[in-house]
Amino acid sequence: MTSEQIARPDAPGPPGTTGRAGRVVAHARSVLRRGVVADVLVVGGFTGWALLLGLGADSMYALSEHLDSAQVLRMQLVSLVLTIAGATALCWRRRNPVVVAAVMGALAVASLLGTGGTNGFELGIAIALCSVAATRRARDVWVTAAAVVLPVVVVAWFSPLVQVVGTRVVGGDPDDPAALRSGLLPGLLADVVTPAWAVTALPVLVLALLGIAWGTLLRARWLRLAAVAEAERARAAEQAQQALLTRADERARVAREMHDVVAHSITVMVALGGGAAAALDRAPEQSRTALDELVATGRTALEDVRRILGVLHADDDATPWEPQPDAADLPRVVERFRTAGLPVRTRGLALTGLDQVDATVQLAVVRIVQESLTNVLRHATGTAQVDVDVRRLPDAVEVVVTDAGPGAGANTRDPGTRRGLVNLQQRAAAFGGNVEAGPHGTGWRVRALLPQPNEGEA
Structure with missing residues (x-):
């Protein structure tokens, strides 16, 4: 040299x-x-x-x-x-x-x-x-x-x-x-x-x-x-490589959010619109209720999309993603699917202590329930029963969503693109957890496990 x-x-x-x-x-x-x-x-x-x-x-x-x-x-x-x-x-x-x-x-x-x-x-x-x-x-x-x-x-x-x-x-x-x-x-x-x-x-x-x-x-x-x-x-x-990885992670996160928001909202809106049209002549009040819920769902979806786009256009990399759904929003999310026609039975949504876990885990729980019910609404039309079970284990949060399968005369369950399942697995993997999805009896079951120790054990 x-x-x-x-x-x-x-x-x-x-x-x-x-x-x-x-x-x-x-x-x-x-x-x-x-x-x-x-x-x-x-x-x-x-x-x-x-x-x-x-x-x-x-x-x-x-x-x-x-x-x-x-x-x-x-x-x-x-x-x-x-x-x-x-x-x-x-x-x-x-x-x-x-x-x-x-x-x-x-x-x-x-x-x-x-x-x-x-x-x-x-x-x-x-x-x-x-x-x-x-x-x-x-x-x-x-x-x-x-x-x-x-x-x-x-x-x-x-x-x-x-x-x-x-x-x-x-x-x-x-x-x-x-x-x-x-x-x-x-x-x-x-x-x-x-x-x-x-x-x-x-x-x-x-x-x-x-x-x-x-x-x-x-x-x-x-x-x-x-x-x-x-x-x-x-x-x-x-630093350049880290910037590329950060942008890739950001794109993946935005893609997950867009999928969760848009796919869920559109699926619910389609179901609400179909239900409102079917009940227009014989049950005008139910039709009006469904239409009101459709409008509310559309507005919520629009706000979520604007929030995501706002983060994309923000100059500050540390721009927060607030407001984000948390455990307190689970009943409202489930009720929206009930309005869309799903016979949802829940257990553990008001579980004491769930609101004490990390906010990102709460968001993951909401998205897992949301995505699972969206898939039931899309692929198991006319199902007789859907069970949503959220449990706080000693060292984790468990979410189980089970349906009874498509109703009589409904089309066979469409496998779809499985993009939603991939998103769920990525969310769970971020916390060291996992998602299992597959046939269960005559229907389908999604089970997610998100490690989250109790504060007394941490």
Whole structure:
């Protein structure tokens, strides 16, 4: 991973920068993000340092006193050519840092053999190894560093020209054998770690370690930024997914409500209308009562639909779904079906404690009774008896709706789309409950169990 991968060139410019000035500022920010300025500074710094050491070695260290002028000139030309090659190689350090590090090591060896010094390539090696450390694993970094630095160290130890140039760097006389021996180290170490070797190889080692350390810090920072960016992307994706799931749940809830309201109301209205038409001549008062109930049912359905649509169009996601039916509305719901012609017998509708359970459970009980009676009215025309039993168990609420089957001469029970049953199962599943529906004797039974512990047991 490189710094270009972390940069965000698409980020907006500073406020108020418009027109040509804005484009100039945006371009400048883009250039900075691409690391062009850093590359220019790095390559320029290396080039200046290498030229200073390579071309100014004679004046700084008086090499002409110990080397002929032709040899000094040749050393300066070699330094110039190698410096140009090194600067060119550093321009590719972001794309191929390992290759560039190898090239810098080879140029450093060539500089030692041709000029007697690294002449700035210790800095070039450090820069290249920094790029390697910033983009590669630790094992690859150390293997590359060893392959680059060790040849430089070995050549610095054995090259006679290094002894001449290196001795002059520390102010010694190459013609004096004592100047070729370190005065700080005893015995054999003084012959191995000579002043000339110290001023050529040690800078390479020290700067290489510093370059690796700096590159490792850069890599850690980039990886941390990348991890933060990845976490932000994952969080955004999770939020988007959660929003999709929320909308899907909302659509499913609206679909259930619409089905419960519309299917129930229309079924009751059709039954009331049919009953009113049949009783119009022989029982006008009953017909009028049925028509009044039909109108009331239609108004209630219209209010429910408006309530649902109001929630859909509301800006606030937390818009409540009030008013919602609860346990107190069960008698009214059942009475509406009685008016529509169902012989409903109830037990437990006024059960003490049912109004103490959670409001969502009360709504589920109402919808289960409503949907079950709607199905009886639709599929078991002329049934002799319908039983609605609501019981408060120690740890649940049980709803059982049983019919005696279609009456004589009625059509065979139509299986329908079973959408209503699916809605009931979804409602019960939301509380960890279940719904069982199937034949029972000559008729049909729906049994729903909604877990709801008593408050004393919770």
